[in-house]
Amino acid sequence: MSVKEHKAGLLPIDRxxxxxxxxxxxxxxxxxxxxxxxIALAIVWAWAGLAKISDPQAAxxxxxxxxxxxxxxxxxxxxxxxxxxxxxALLLLVGLGTRIAAVLSGVLLLVYIASxxxxxxxxxxxDCGCFGGGGAVAASRTQYWQExxxxxxxxxxxxxxxxxxxxxxxLDGWLAA
Amino acid sequence: MSTKxxxxxxxxxxxxxxERAKExxxxxxxxxxxxxxxTLVVIAAAVVIGIxxxxxxxxxxxxxxxxxxxxVGTTRLLIPVGGTAAPSTVTIxxxxxxxxxxxxxxxxxxxxxxxxxxxxxQIQYHIASFIDRHDSGKGSKNAANALACAQNVGRFHDYHDxxxxxxxxxxxxxxxxxxxxxxxxxxxxxxxxxxxxxxxxNNTYGSWVTAVQSDFDKSGYNSTPTVLLNGTPxxxxxxxxxxxxxxxxxxxxxxxxxxxxxxxxxxxAEALASPTAHNNPPASGAASAGHS
Numbered sequence: 089m090s091v092k093e094h095k096a097g098l099l100p101i102d103r104x105x106x107x108x109x110x111x112x113x114x115x116x117x118x119x120x121x122x123x124x125x126x127i128a129l130a131i132v133w134a135w136a137g138l139a140k141i142s143d144p145q146a147a148x149x150x151x152x153x154x155x156x157x158x159x160x161x162x163x164x165x166x167x168x169x170x171x172x173x174x175x176x177a178l179l180l181l182v183g184l185g186t187r188i189a190a191v192l193s194g195v196l197l198l199v200y201i202a203s204x205x206x207x208x209x210x211x212x213x214x215d216c217g218c219f220g221g222g223g224a225v226a227a228s229r230t231q232y233w234q235e236x237x238x239x240x241x242x243x244x245x246x247x248x249x250x251x252x253x254x255x256x257x258x259l260d261g262w263l264a265a
Numbered sequence: 266m267s268t269k270x271x272x273x274x275x276x277x278x279x280x281x282x283x284e285r286a287k288e289x290x291x292x293x294x295x296x297x298x299x300x301x302x303x304t305l306v307v308i309a310a311a312v313v314i315g316i317x318x319x320x321x322x323x324x325x326x327x328x329x330x331x332x333x334x335x336x337v338g339t340t341r342l343l344i345p346v347g348g349t350a351a352p353s354t355v356t357i358x359x360x361x362x363x364x365x366x367x368x369x370x371x372x373x374x375x376x377x378x379x380x381x382x383x384x385x386x387q388i389q390y391h392i393a394s395f396i397d398r399h400d401s402g403k404g405s406k407n408a409a410n411a412l413a414c415a416q417n418v419g420r421f422h423d424y425h426d427x428x429x430x431x432x433x434x435x436x437x438x439x440x441x442x443x444x445x446x447x448x449x450x451x452x453x454x455x456x457x458x459x460x461x462x463x464x465x466x467n468n469t470y471g472s473w474v475t476a477v478q479s480d481f482d483k484s485g486y487n488s489t490p491t492v493l494l495n496g497t498p499x500x501x502x503x504x505x506x507x508x509x510x511x512x513x514x515x516x517x518x519x520x521x522x523x524x525x526x527x528x529x530x531x532x533x534a535e536a537l538a539s540p541t542a543h544n545n546p547p548a549s550g551a552a553s554a555g556h557s
């Protein structure tokens with residue numbers, strides 16, 4: 089029954105007094121691994137977001153050079169995406185709504201990977217602007233493979249948290265207690 | 266009997282347990298919903314606040330008040346050089362820190378100045394400043410502002426040539442130090458003054474510099490130098506012919522066939538044709554030889 093409930097709820101939250109699922113040493117380790125994954129992903133998003141907020145014009149240009157969005161949406165995305173990343177960083181850092189934050193992180197990463205792949209396929213030469221910077225670069229200086237592989241690595245982190253969203257030192261856990 | 270009673274007791278206990286489980290489930294659901302709502306609100310608030318803040322931070326530019334004197338174009342983002350009646354227009358996008366621009370200037374400056382003096386071309390400069398983003402720093406923006414300050418007192422072109430002749434390595438953000446830009450201005454007769462220095466130090470044309478870069482961002486051209494001859498890309502090739510002083514002159518002459526040339530005041534034409542006042546490489550002295 090408890091297993092069913094966990095699957096049914098989007099946010100598995102510990103019931104008071106009950107241990108983590110499949111109680112025992114193994115799940116405690118899992119929960120601590122989850123904490124490490126959560127904080128690692130929070131650092132990635134915080135770094136990515138902070139690097140993009142100092143120069144709004146550059147952030148907008150980083151979006152523009154993908155040639156995916158119409159001009160009217162370039163600024164809203166260029167200005168807004170870094171703050172979406174920072175919000176995800178904050179939620180992951182404190183462990184609030186861990187599974188939702190992980191799902192949204194995964195979706196965002198998939199969008200980024202698809203965008204980079206699309207640019208690559210169209211033969212446009214840009215820096216992905218993933219951690220600030222961005223804009224056109226010489227064709228010899230593109231790093232699409234590395235950028236996509238890096239994002240796939242981050243995707244694994246989100247996968248872990250979607251699979252095991254219960255982590256130590258989290259607001260989710262504290263609220264459920 | 267006793268067994269029946271036992272069964273009744275147990276079922277009562279089970280009912281109570283079920284009740285409690287239901288309540289707990291309901292409470293849990295409510296908690297989960299709250300967390301979901303809070304999470305989404307945090308995200309939405311961050312994005313909205315972010316967009317509003319960044320919108321407010323991006324400098325507002327007004328062509329009427331923020332552009333240096335003598336600039337042209339619908340929003341006054343272009344710096345014109347040469348007689349406006351000249352039959353060919355050369356459009357040049359340059360970043361002060363861009364090494365390829367320096368190579369272009371070194372190779373083509375003499376020819377271009379000659380064509381200007383002959384009234385064959387006019388130039389429209391777009392002073393971009395995006396290298397600060399790539400290599401981090403302030404040098405491009407500071408230099409672009411200083412160029413705008415020079416433009417405002419009619420000394421843009423000479424100062425432009427001095428800056429390229431003294432360009433630091435791309436990765437060396439030497440022009441983050443505005444005093445270097447000011448000391449270079451001393452090589453241009455009549456440029457350095459207290460008001461020029463104040464203009465450089467106060468970043469007076471900062472919003473114009475940002476607007477010019479923004480215009481470049483949207484232009485679809487993505488590297489500097491971008492050089493257009495009457496709207497057609499001319500760097501590094503023009504109709505698949507490599508740029509060189511001789512080729513460029515030929516291209517211009519072909520484009521100008523049958524059109525009257527602009528006349529320039531002879532003094533400024535002389536100055537352009539034999540630019541010796543500032544740090545030009547010695548070879549540029551030969552420019553005057555070609556002046557007819």
